[in-house]
Amino acid sequence: MxxxxxxxxxxxxxxxxxxxxxxxxxxxxxxxxxxxPRKVLSNLSExxxxxxxxxxxxxxPLAVVLPESTEDVVAAVRASRAAGVPIVGRGAxxxxxxxxxxxxxxxVISFTRMTRLTIHPERREATAQAGVVTLAVTExxxxxxxxxxxxPASFRTSTIGGNLAENAGGPMCFKxxxxxxxVRALEFVDADGEVHRLTRDVFDLAGLLIGSEGTxxxxxxxxLRLIPPPKFTRTLMAHFPExxxxxxxxxxxIAAGAVPxxxxxxxxxCTNAVEDYLHLxxxxxAEAVLLVDTDGEDLxxxxxxxxxxxxxxxxxxxxxxxxxxxxEGAQLWRARRSVSxxxxxxxxxxxxxxxxxxxxxxxxxxxxxxxxxxxxxxxLVQFGHIGDGNLHPNxxxxxxxxxxxxxxxxxxxxxxxxxxxxxxxxGEHGIGSMKRDFMTDAVDPAxxxxxxxxxxxxxxxxxxxPGKILPAEEVMVDG
Amino acid sequence: xxxxxxxxxxGGQGEVMAHAVDACVHCGFCxxxxxxxxxxxxxxxxPRGRIVLMKEVLEGGLPLADAAPHLxxxxxxxxxxxxxxxxxxxxxxxxxxxxWSEPQRQRSAFARSKRWAILKALPAPKLFSVAAxxxxxxxxxxxxxxxxxxxPLDLLxxxxxxxxxxxxxxxxxxxxxxxxxxxxxxxxxxxxxxFNAATLRVLARNGIEVVIPDGQGCCGAAALxxxxxxxxxxxxxxxxxAFNPDDFDAILSNAAGCGAGLKEYxxxxxxxxxxxxxxxxxxxxxxxxxxxxTLLQNGELEPPVPASRPLTxxxxxxxxxxxxxxxxxxxxxxxxxxxxxxxxxxxxxxxxCGSAGTYNLEQxxxxxxxxxxxxKNILSTxxxxxxxxxxxxxxxIQSHVRRQGSPTPVLHTIxxxxxxxxxxx
Ligand SMILES: Cc1cc2nc3c(=O)[nH]c(=O)nc-3n(C[C@H](O)[C@H](O)[C@H](O)COP(=O)(O)OP(=O)(O)OC[C@H]3O[C@@H](n4cnc5c(N)ncnc54)[C@H](O)[C@@H]3O)c2cc1C
Ligand code: SF4
Ligand code: SF4
Numbered sequence: 001m002x003x004x005x006x007x008x009x010x011x012x013x014x015x016x017x018x019x020x021x022x023x024x025x026x027x028x029x030x031x032x033x034x035x036x037p038r039k040v041l042s043n044l045s046e047x048x049x050x051x052x053x054x055x056x057x058x059x060x061p062l063a064v065v066l067p068e069s070t071e072d073v074v075a076a077v078r079a080s081r082a083a084g085v086p087i088v089g090r091g092a093x094x095x096x097x098x099x100x101x102x103x104x105x106x107x108v109i110s111f112t113r114m115t116r117l118t119i120h121p122e123r124r125e126a127t128a129q130a131g132v133v134t135l136a137v138t139e140x141x142x143x144x145x146x147x148x149x150x151x152p153a154s155f156r157t158s159t160i161g162g163n164l165a166e167n168a169g170g171p172m173c174f175k176x177x178x179x180x181x182x183v184r185a186l187e188f189v190d191a192d193g194e195v196h197r198l199t200r201d202v203f204d205l206a207g208l209l210i211g212s213e214g215t216x217x218x219x220x221x222x223x224l225r226l227i228p229p230p231k232f233t234r235t236l237m238a239h240f241p242e243x244x245x246x247x248x249x250x251x252x253x254i255a256a257g258a259v260p261x262x263x264x265x266x267x268x269x270c271t272n273a274v275e276d277y278l279h280l281x282x283x284x285x286a287e288a289v290l291l292v293d294t295d296g297e298d299l300x301x302x303x304x305x306x307x308x309x310x311x312x313x314x315x316x317x318x319x320x321x322x323x324x325x326x327x328e329g330a331q332l333w334r335a336r337r338s339v340s341x342x343x344x345x346x347x348x349x350x351x352x353x354x355x356x357x358x359x360x361x362x363x364x365x366x367x368x369x370x371x372x373x374x375x376x377x378x379x380l381v382q383f384g385h386i387g388d389g390n391l392h393p394n395x396x397x398x399x400x401x402x403x404x405x406x407x408x409x410x411x412x413x414x415x416x417x418x419x420x421x422x423x424x425x426x427g428e429h430g431i432g433s434m435k436r437d438f439m440t441d442a443v444d445p446a447x448x449x450x451x452x453x454x455x456x457x458x459x460x461x462x463x464x465x466p467g468k469i470l471p472a473e474e475v476m477v478d479g
Numbered sequence: 480x481x482x483x484x485x486x487x488x489x490g491g492q493g494e495v496m497a498h499a500v501d502a503c504v505h506c507g508f509c510x511x512x513x514x515x516x517x518x519x520x521x522x523x524x525x526p527r528g529r530i531v532l533m534k535e536v537l538e539g540g541l542p543l544a545d546a547a548p549h550l551x552x553x554x555x556x557x558x559x560x561x562x563x564x565x566x567x568x569x570x571x572x573x574x575x576x577x578x579w580s581e582p583q584r585q586r587s588a589f590a591r592s593k594r595w596a597i598l599k600a601l602p603a604p605k606l607f608s609v610a611a612x613x614x615x616x617x618x619x620x621x622x623x624x625x626x627x628x629x630x631p632l633d634l635l636x637x638x639x640x641x642x643x644x645x646x647x648x649x650x651x652x653x654x655x656x657x658x659x660x661x662x663x664x665x666x667x668x669x670x671x672x673x674f675n676a677a678t679l680r681v682l683a684r685n686g687i688e689v690v691i692p693d694g695q696g697c698c699g700a701a702a703l704x705x706x707x708x709x710x711x712x713x714x715x716x717x718x719x720x721a722f723n724p725d726d727f728d729a730i731l732s733n734a735a736g737c738g739a740g741l742k743e744y745x746x747x748x749x750x751x752x753x754x755x756x757x758x759x760x761x762x763x764x765x766x767x768x769x770x771x772x773t774l775l776q777n778g779e780l781e782p783p784v785p786a787s788r789p790l791t792x793x794x795x796x797x798x799x800x801x802x803x804x805x806x807x808x809x810x811x812x813x814x815x816x817x818x819x820x821x822x823x824x825x826x827x828x829x830x831x832c833g834s835a836g837t838y839n840l841e842q843x844x845x846x847x848x849x850x851x852x853x854x855k856n857i858l859s860t861x862x863x864x865x866x867x868x869x870x871x872x873x874x875x876i877q878s879h880v881r882r883q884g885s886p887t888p889v890l891h892t893i894x895x896x897x898x899x900x901x902x903x904x
Binding site for chain 2: 041043045046048049050052053066092093094112113115135154156157276277340342343344345348349399400
């Protein structure tokens with residue numbers, strides 16, 4: 001990793017602009033002329049706030065646009081093209097890979113005011129502008145007897161645009177799939193400021209935009225599939241004296257034929273961080289806690305499935321507790337959703353991994369990562385959507401007293417464990433700038449060339465979110 | 480959040496601020512909780528954004544004047560504190576920051592005199608009462624007045640009742656079960672004297688002797704939260720002198736804002752000689768609903784007379800009860816303890832009503848939008864009564880509910896309990 005990037009990951013005060021206040025640059029002035037002052041932020045105090053996401057601080061943008069319509073986005077893209085500066089899309093900035101943090105000064109387009117949402121119950125669809133908060137889709141669909149299943153832990157905050165750009169998943173994704181699986185159509189603005197409306201046929205261009213982290217186009221609107229909620233849901237919590245045993249229980253349950261709707265795991269440090277926050281009475285001494293939902297139309301089947309999971313947990317040495325009421329189940333899930341931010345109580349900074357490995361390899365991977373953490377000077381914690389083999393090993397550190405290079409090195413070794421076991425670098429948080437350097441380990445050179453070809457086709461000048469996903473190329477100057 | 484805040488140069492309050500900034504991991508979980516973010520949809524008017532702005536100012540990278548407009552829009556409702564999984568003490572940060580930054584602020588003569596008037600009038604019940612009466616006459620003129628003057632008028636209830644001084648000691652009725660000290664509050668005495676009267680009656684009925692110690696004054700919260708730290712410190716010390724925590728089972732307040740203010744004393748005096756005294760004091764402070772709920776939970780609450788007909792009550796969570804003090808269950812439990820009463824939850828219940836101390840005066844437009852939204856949400860429950868535990872919310876909600884054409888009574892939780900005891904519900 002370059003020293004400059006290290007500076008960004010560890011030092012919040014990196015790259016402060018010298019000048020303060022005022023629409024001091026031509027870009028901001030142009031934008032204000034095109035869009036009016038309400039939608040353009042040019043003061044330093046305003047712009048400063050658009051240089052970070054939930055993991056990283058980047059460069060202060062030259063201007064920020066808060067569009068209210070696709071036309072506003074088009075105008076903003078055209079103005080920044082004319083000024084020759086890069087564009088970074090931004091939703092709620094809850095991203096965990098540095099995706100929405102600009103690496104160089106340019107334009108940030110923040111979608112938080114594009115919140116138009118329409119439910120079409122007869123088609124079981126929702127049309128959502130990019131800035132609609134994920135939870136709002138389900139809330140709006142509920143009165144019509146429908147839900148929107150993708151449920152990242154950040155669903156109260158994150159936006160549909162950000163979810164699709166990251167192809168976000170959540171606990172429900174084991175049975176119901178990730179954000180991208182619910183997209184019927186997509187509207188996006190390309191690097192030239194052209195508007196495109198895509199469905200999922202012919203070339204699945206929509207699919208290409210999903211998970212592209214704002215590097216191929218700016219998503220302005222999506223048509224999302226809604227489903228009726230399962231009639232019955234049952235929740236179970238199991239705890240284990242050892243992390244590998246927890247992973248074994250998962251493999252065993254799935255091999256036995258269970259298809260739980262959610263399967264989540266957290267290790268002891270996570271459980272304790274959450275317990276400090278919520279005081280739910282979680283087992284503080286257990287090395288691993290597993291949370292499982294089964295759901296469906298028929299209560300007997302739902303119960304049978306839960307029993308399969310329960311048996312698997314017991315067979316792997318776990319202790320099982322079933323949630324007696326829906327409320328208790330909801331509390332347990334609240335615990336899981338709070339893991340990631342609650343870790344902030346332990347150390348101010350963290351390096352967040354997002355690996356996915358084949359389920360059969362889970363017990364080994366979890367143990368190997370545990371061992372790497374134990375051998376390092378850092379606090380390492382693990383949690384994740386274990387049903388999919390999606391793990392989030394997190395290295396917690398204090399940038400003032402601990403060595404960021406060593407953190408990065410440990411993260412790299414964790415990534416290599418995943419790759420060695422046939423896994424990938426990102427399940428849902430994206431590559432962003434945080435894991436960009438690991439891409440060469442994960443992707444062979446020919447595939448990398450194909451990826452670069454796609455990027456060039458859609459964004460020839462490299463204006464869209466430069467420095468993300470694809471490692472810098474010697475021969476290319478600008479992405 | 481990593482920072483270079485010069486803690487040494489800032490003293491005790493610097494530590495408070497740096498600790499809060501440290502704790503924030505900029506995850507954004509607080510965004511949906513924030514009323515100003517809900518209205519404005521931009522990062523600078525969100526908790527996370529404000530934390531960054533304060534950090535930048537404290538580090539010297541951003542002029543205070545640039546950050547101020549966004550910090551001024553913060554209601555201090557602390558909804559972000561409830562929402563934050565990392566335990567960032569945002570309330571302490573903004574309070575300490577306002578205290579630190581106020582002396583450096585440049586304000587217009589008009590703004591200065593308005594602030595001065597508020598700070599003088601709020602803690603002086605008699606003065607406030609007179610001012611409120613004058614305002615009463617001006618109210619019909621509101622539509623033609625400039626917004627800056629309309630705000631204060633919105634704060635006033637429909638009629639300003641006569642002041643009712645409370646007895647220094649209210650003896651317990653029947654067997655005495657406890658002895659408490661009571662903070663009578665300031666604006667509230669002028670605007671809603673019945674809150675205190677009802678409080679004394681309900682406590683006495685439950686066998687609690689209530690003492691109103693001499694020398695007590697305003698809790699200091701209004702001064703503190705508008706950045707008038709020296710003013711606030713005077714008030715805080717006066718109260719520490721007036722109340723001896725050892726003499727009482729509890730120190731009670733029936734105004735959420737004041738109660739939260741009293742519980743903040745240790746933070747205000749962090750690193751100062753009076754800190755220990757403040758801790759002993761704060762440990763005894765309880766909201767009236769918390770105190771009565773402990774009686775209820777111990778099976779010691781005098782059973783209220785059943786309501787004459789089934790009644791629904793929309794309970795409004797005052798920010799300074801729910802978020803600042805974490806008191807949510809107690810008032811609901813007390814209301815439910817009245818046979819025939821059921822409690823309804825208000826949609827968007829966690830969103831501030833926009834009253835927040837002097838917010839109506841400082842940010843009339845946002846306060847108005849929030850008030851209207853709150854009134855609409857409350858009225859959507861079609862409840863028979865509206866309850867809250869805070870004078871500020873009370874006047875704000877009443878004013879907006881009336882504006883939306885509803886005659887639904889707005890009462891303090893304790894007034895409803897009092898009515899039940901008197902067989903008037
Ligand atoms: C506590 C916590 C828990 C989390 N849990 C999960 C989880 O369970 N599952 C999961 O998948 N993620 C999780 N995340 C990560 C994050 O919430 C998701 O990646 C989310 O989808 C990001 O949405 P956002 O609106 O915040 O996007 P941002 O963070 O603002 O942006 C993310 C990326 O998308 C791009 N982008 C944003 N909007 C657009 C647009 N309209 N068009 C094009 N590009 C755009 C940005 O440039 C950036 O690259 C979690 C994050 C936190 C802080
Ligand atoms: S929720 Fe807490 S940690 Fe997260 S951004 Fe808000 S204040 Fe910071
Ligand atoms: S105190 Fe209230 S208004 Fe202020 S930042 Fe927190 S949630 Fe927003």
